[in-house]
Structure formats: structure tokens, C-alpha cells
Amino acid sequence: xxxxxxxxxxxxxxxxxxxxxxxxxxxxxxxxxxxxxxxxxxxxxxxxxxxxxxxxxxxxxxxxxxxxxxxxxxxxxxxxxxxxxxxxxxxxxxxxxxxxxxxxxxxxxxxxxxxxxxxxxxxxxxxxxxxxxxxxxxxxxxxxxxxxxxxxxxxxxxxxxxxxxxxxxxxxxxxxxxxxxxxxxxxxxxxxxxxxxxxxxxxxxxxxxxxxxxxxxxxxxxxxxxxxxxxxxxxxxxxxxxxxxxxxxxxxxxxxxxxxxxxxxxxxxxxxxxxxxxxxxxxxxxxxxxxxxxxxxxxxxxxxxxxxxxxxxxxxxxxxxxxxxxxxxxxxxxxxxxxxxxxxxxxxxxxxxxxxxxxxxxxxxxxxxxxxxxxxxxxxxxxxxxxxxx
Numbered sequence: 001x002x003x004x005x006x007x008x009x010x011x012x013x014x015x016x017x018x019x020x021x022x023x024x025x026x027x028x029x030x031x032x033x034x035x036x037x038x039x040x041x042x043x044x045x046x047x048x049x050x051x052x053x054x055x056x057x058x059x060x061x062x063x064x065x066x067x068x069x070x071x072x073x074x075x076x077x078x079x080x081x082x083x084x085x086x087x088x089x090x091x092x093x094x095x096x097x098x099x100x101x102x103x104x105x106x107x108x109x110x111x112x113x114x115x116x117x118x119x120x121x122x123x124x125x126x127x128x129x130x131x132x133x134x135x136x137x138x139x140x141x142x143x144x145x146x147x148x149x150x151x152x153x154x155x156x157x158x159x160x161x162x163x164x165x166x167x168x169x170x171x172x173x174x175x176x177x178x179x180x181x182x183x184x185x186x187x188x189x190x191x192x193x194x195x196x197x198x199x200x201x202x203x204x205x206x207x208x209x210x211x212x213x214x215x216x217x218x219x220x221x222x223x224x225x226x227x228x229x230x231x232x233x234x235x236x237x238x239x240x241x242x243x244x245x246x247x248x249x250x251x252x253x254x255x256x257x258x259x260x261x262x263x264x265x266x267x268x269x270x271x272x273x274x275x276x277x278x279x280x281x282x283x284x285x286x287x288x289x290x291x292x293x294x295x296x297x298x299x300x301x302x303x304x305x306x307x308x309x310x311x312x313x314x315x316x317x318x319x320x321x322x323x324x325x326x327x328x329x330x331x332x333x334x335x336x337x338x339x340x341x342x343x344x345x346x347x348x349x350x351x352x353x354x355x356x357x358x359x360x361x362x363x364x365x366x367x368x369x370x371x372x373x374x375x376x377x378x379x380x381x382x383x384x385x386x387x388x389x390x
Contacts, residue, residue: 006050008049010048046127136278137164142278142330157284161281162281282325
């Protein structure tokens, strides 16, 4: 498998800042299941010349050797899946019990494998970053990819989260813009993610008013003269911004605004947050069959074998029975099966299966459809596109 590489010019700290703007930001307080991107190996001021994106799911010994063989100084390996490879998962555990209940000093084989990977990358002059796991609830994550692929072939009328919830902080940005420039400022902010609510973009509120200011010595006013009180017709323009987009939105706003000194406010919203989900519900505008769903998923990009073959479908209900809604998720576990059944879903479409999920889908008579791991290729592509865009 060829490496998925993205050219990058900057430091490791710059790369981390970019990743945090792309991926949902989990609140630090309270812990929980969500983890933000973090550096596993490297100094923040280290230079990065190339980013290598790896899902980490099938990082076999052979794949690891191939990856290390192409690694160059200044490369940064960004991995999606690092389950069991981080300190909080036992990476720092010094000892444990073996199968015969004997105390064994030293790291476990899985921990030693992880440490060896980090040592090998370091020896070659590389860096390592964990993408965390908020990408599971990201719009470009597995559920988002599945939703888009199905929407391209079938009449999806609504999509909303039903499980694996991630609440991202929301802010209200208010800026005062001279009449005639409100559209340019709005467009600049929207391009960076402001005013995106559900399936709508450019969501703002504007109200007319009058602003006053007196340019002082040393100023270069867009309107008015030094020492004279100026009154200008302006609009109060306000919009919703998610935390990961805030810095980019403010920067774009300042760039598009004609004034030398821009009057604006940023308020953290205590009464609202943007709710994402690792498990999504898809409702259809007309009943569809599971055969149609299977055909839609079969259009995922990938090699011919993966794209045309055995996407597994199982369940006790008829394969051609029409359904009005389904659930999509990275995992088919007990939590995802529960969420799908509460929804009354006609099927759960997933990428990775867990044993309890299979058991409970059978017990609860929920058909399940495995989309296959080509979904991860699309997730990595979207992450790479975000890195290219900066």
C-alpha cells in the first residue's frame, strides 16, 4: 500500500494547530471518551516537511517495515488508530500478571511494540502524532463518509446524531461593518466555517445602526479625517462559530474588513453547543431497501475488489424489505446497536465489528451491513485535504 503523504512547511506546533482546526475539539475538562490530537514523539519546534497519514488499523509488521523504509528526516507520522498504545491505555504499565497468574516485571508485548515503533521513527529523524479519536464524530469521519456516500445515491431527508455524542463549544462572533461591506465580511467568515448550522451555511443576523469614531494622530482611517468625529452607517453582523474554527474565522474577518481598527466581540455561549455524533441517523424521503443501501455503499472509492464485493449483510428481516431510516457508525458494538434499535432503524451500517454488537444485533433482530475499510481511505483523504488547505 502506497503512503498517503501531504507536503507541509512549518513546525510540529503549527501542524498540531492545523489538526485542531480541522478536527472537532473535545472539552479538556471532565475527561470522558474523547481525546484531542497530541504529540507522541518530537519537539513542538521541530520542522515538518511532510505528513504521512496512516490509519493504523492494519499496521502489520510488514506494513510497519515498509513505512519505516520510506520515512525521511522531517516526516511526521499522523496515526488515526492508536488503541492500547497511549499512556492512559497502559503504555506506561511497568508490570502485570501472565496467564498462569505469575507476576512479570517489564512492559507487555503490546507496549514494547509501541515503544519500538516510536524508537524506530525517532532514529530515522521522524515525528509521531496521534490524531486522537474525535475524528470518529467529525463530519469527515466514518459516519460522515457513509452518510455522504448513501446520500449521493438515495434520497436522505435528514441526518442527525444518535450516539457517541461530542459537544463542541460554540461562540457568538459580533462585528460592526460599514454599509456596503457586510456581504464581503460575511462570505470571508463563512468560508472559514462561521454560520454553519446543520445543512445551512452563511447563517447570520444583521441589524443597521450608526457607529462613531474620531481618528487620532497616526491613524489612517478608511472613512473620516483626523480630529473630526465621524458617524458611519454600519451593520451589526453576528454569527455562530465552533471552537475549532474560531481563530481562522476571526483572522478572515479582520482581513476582509475595510477598517484599520475593527470593533468586534467574541462571546462563549453557555446555552448552546454544537452536537456531533459518532453514530448518525439517516432518514429517507421514501422507503428504500437494504439492497439499495448495499448498492450505494458499493460505490465507495477503492480497488475493484473492495468496491464490488462482499459488503456483508446479515439480519433476520427480509433483504428487500423497505426501511425509512438507518443508522451509520464506525463500530457495530452494543452501544451502536442500542442506538439503532431506539431509533427504529431498519439497519445499522458500520465499518468495524465488535463481538457484543454481533450478538445483540441477532438478539434484537437488527440487520447489519459492513461497509468495509475503504471508508478509512476516504477519511484519510479528507484529513489530507484539510492539511493542504491549511
